[in-house]
Amino acid sequence: VEPTVEREFTDFVVARTHALLRVAHALTGDAHAAEDLVQQALAKAFLHWRRIRGDAEPYVKRIIYHDSASRWRRRSHRAETAMADPPDRHVPDSAQDTAVRLQLRRALLELPPRQRAVLVLRYLEDLSVDETADILGCRPGTVASQASRALVKLRELVPDTDWTEARR
Amino acid sequence: MSPNLDHLIRQVVHDMASEPASPDAATRTRIARAALAAGRRRRRQRTVTVAASVALVTTLALLTPYALRPTAGPAPGPAGPVVTPTSPDTTPTQEITGALDSPIPLVPGWVVLGNRRVLDATSGTYLSVSDDLAFASPDGRWAAFDNPDQSVKSIRIVDLQSGDSKDYTIPASVLDPQWSPDGSRLLLTAIPKSGTGIEMHLIDPATGAVTTQDLPSSFRAGTDCVYCALTWLPNGSEVALTLAHNVNEGRPEQPDGIQLFTLDGQPSRTLPVLGRPGGPGAWSPDGRHVVVTGVTSDGTRPEEHLVEVATGTVVRVVPSTMSDGWPSMSVSWIDSGRMISFEGSTTVVATLRSIDGTAIQQWTLPNPIVGPDHRWPAPTLATRL
Numbered sequence: 084v085e086p087t088v089e090r091e092f093t094d095f096v097v098a099r100t101h102a103l104l105r106v107a108h109a110l111t112g113d114a115h116a117a118e119d120l121v122q123q124a125l126a127k128a129f130l131h132w133r134r135i136r137g138d139a140e141p142y143v144k145r146i147i148y149h150d151s152a153s154r155w156r157r158r159s160h161r162a163e164t165a166m167a168d169p170p171d172r173h174v175p176d177s178a179q180d181t182a183v184r185l186q187l188r189r190a191l192l193e194l195p196p197r198q199r200a201v202l203v204l205r206y207l208e209d210l211s212v213d214e215t216a217d218i219l220g221c222r223p224g225t226v227a228s229q230a231s232r233a234l235v236k237l238r239e240l241v242p243d244t245d246w247t248e249a250r251r
Numbered sequence: 252m253s254p255n256l257d258h259l260i261r262q263v264v265h266d267m268a269s270e271p272a273s274p275d276a277a278t279r280t281r282i283a284r285a286a287l288a289a290g291r292r293r294r295r296q297r298t299v300t301v302a303a304s305v306a307l308v309t310t311l312a313l314l315t316p317y318a319l320r321p322t323a324g325p326a327p328g329p330a331g332p333v334v335t336p337t338s339p340d341t342t343p344t345q346e347i348t349g350a351l352d353s354p355i356p357l358v359p360g361w362v363v364l365g366n367r368r369v370l371d372a373t374s375g376t377y378l379s380v381s382d383d384l385a386f387a388s389p390d391g392r393w394a395a396f397d398n399p400d401q402s403v404k405s406i407r408i409v410d411l412q413s414g415d416s417k418d419y420t421i422p423a424s425v426l427d428p429q430w431s432p433d434g435s436r437l438l439l440t441a442i443p444k445s446g447t448g449i450e451m452h453l454i455d456p457a458t459g460a461v462t463t464q465d466l467p468s469s470f471r472a473g474t475d476c477v478y479c480a481l482t483w484l485p486n487g488s489e490v491a492l493t494l495a496h497n498v499n500e501g502r503p504e505q506p507d508g509i510q511l512f513t514l515d516g517q518p519s520r521t522l523p524v525l526g527r528p529g530g531p532g533a534w535s536p537d538g539r540h541v542v543v544t545g546v547t548s549d550g551t552r553p554e555e556h557l558v559e560v561a562t563g564t565v566v567r568v569v570p571s572t573m574s575d576g577w578p579s580m581s582v583s584w585i586d587s588g589r590m591i592s593f594e595g596s597t598t599v600v601a602t603l604r605s606i607d608g609t610a611i612q613q614w615t616l617p618n619p620i621v622g623p624d625h626r627w628p629a630p631t632l633a634t635r636l
Contacts, residue, residue: 129286
């Protein structure tokens with residue numbers, strides 16, 4: 084039985100690594116940290132593979148978000164490292180846009196992990212407040228307040244910009 | 252036109268998610284293997300841990316992270332643990348219940364130390380902590396907290412007497428921390444992300460000193476050992492590395508022997524023992540025997556063995572509860588003829604056994620607080636205080 088379980092697990096990881104890394108990278112902004120986050124989540128998922136094997140990806144993603152939000156130590160120095168090699172996969176609308184986006188990226192990575200996880204769930208996964216609360220294991224009101232605080236913080240961290248209203 | 256924050260956050264978050272290129276096949280396989288190895292390790296730890304955490308205690312309040320305090324005052328009724336004989340059968344069995352505001356006694360001089368709940372030797376009460384991973388020093392002086400989800404490993408050590416704490420950062424992946432037998436130093440085995448070298452880190456929390464030793468390059472993680480965590484010997488001056496190899500994914504690691512090192516990282520002795528000792532408590536005080544996790548004679552399953560150190564002869568199989576395919580047991584020798592084993596999953600039984608395997612006395616320990624699935628605390632052991 085055990086070899087079959089391990090083979091299934093390995094097949095899943097090989098097939099879905101990229102999807103998991105995407106989420107983890109959005110949460111961490113750092114390739115190494117993302118891989119660590121994914122690997123730890125997979126290791127935890129392996130313990131329950133027999134139970135989750137039919138629907139493993141949501142389970143692993145849930146662990147990734149939960150672990151990311153539960154980190155007790157912020158790693159702002161890693162965010163600084165990430166900025167040394169900014170992404171450039173999208174054609175910028177303008178130089179100003181690019182500068183603002185880089186500022187915003189840095190600001191996102193300076194948010195407390197739970198606030199960042201809320202924003203990634205809301206903006207990357209397009210989850211509702213209730214769905215986000217379910218993933219993070221908290222009340223919907225907490226999600227709303229964390230999102231609100233995050234937006235306030237982002238405005239503080241990206242000053243001198245005349246933001247129009249955000250709706251999250 | 253003013254930028255729209257909603258729109259920009261969405262763009263930036265999607266940008267960040269799209270940064271990792273699709274990993275090639277080799278990378279995917281590497282991640283799968285690493286996750287599998289880490290999962291197996293967690294499973295091994297978990298089986299031991301569940302057994303151990305049962306020892307401690309449902310009545311203790313959770314504290315804020317890293318804050319420690321004595322538990323609430325004694326519950327109504329008799330102070331301290333209540334020990335009730337439950338079995339008139341061949342092996343006397345007692346159930347321990349009640350307010351655990353004093354050390355859980357086993358044989359004279361030996362108590363349950365705890366882990367997520369830590370026995371404060373000074374006050375004699377169990378202190379409760381809220382972190383996932385807590386490693387208590389055997390003298391009850393220190394508690395180390397480990398966060399396995401950080402790529403830059405950070406260990407926090409709390410002085411249980413003063414409440415002071417200090418963080419230590421290890422720039423590598425760290426395997427199980429383990430306290431020296433006298434509780435004065437914390438041993439960390441680190442595997443740098445690039446390469447297969449094995450590093451030994453020793454933290455002296457009293458002075459804050461950290462020493463790092465590279466094991467000789469002839470010892471390579473993944474080649475000479477499968478799970479390469481170093482463990483203390485009872486002498487406190489040597490550590491053990493279990494040499495082992497994998498035969499295939501479905502089988503447990505196949506042990507090849509034990510290599511000992513002095514604390515300056517130099518090889519000192521090799522032992523013909525085929526299995527993994529859990530720590531200093533696994534070695535008999537006279538040095539003649541050790542309890543290890545080995546494999547069955549056909550190599551298909553892990554099994555607990557009592558082994559003669561000098562010859563590597565398996566004296567006998569140590570009965571052990573199996574959980575998820577792994578022995579669910581930890582052992583502490585109390586003298587050269589007797590040992591205490593903790594085993595079980597939902598209910599943990601501490602058993603005092605003679606070296607011939609006879610069960611002398613058993614204790615059913617209090618039900619655990621079983622944490623969420625991800626929790627992975629470390630073993631609780633009986634200790635001499």
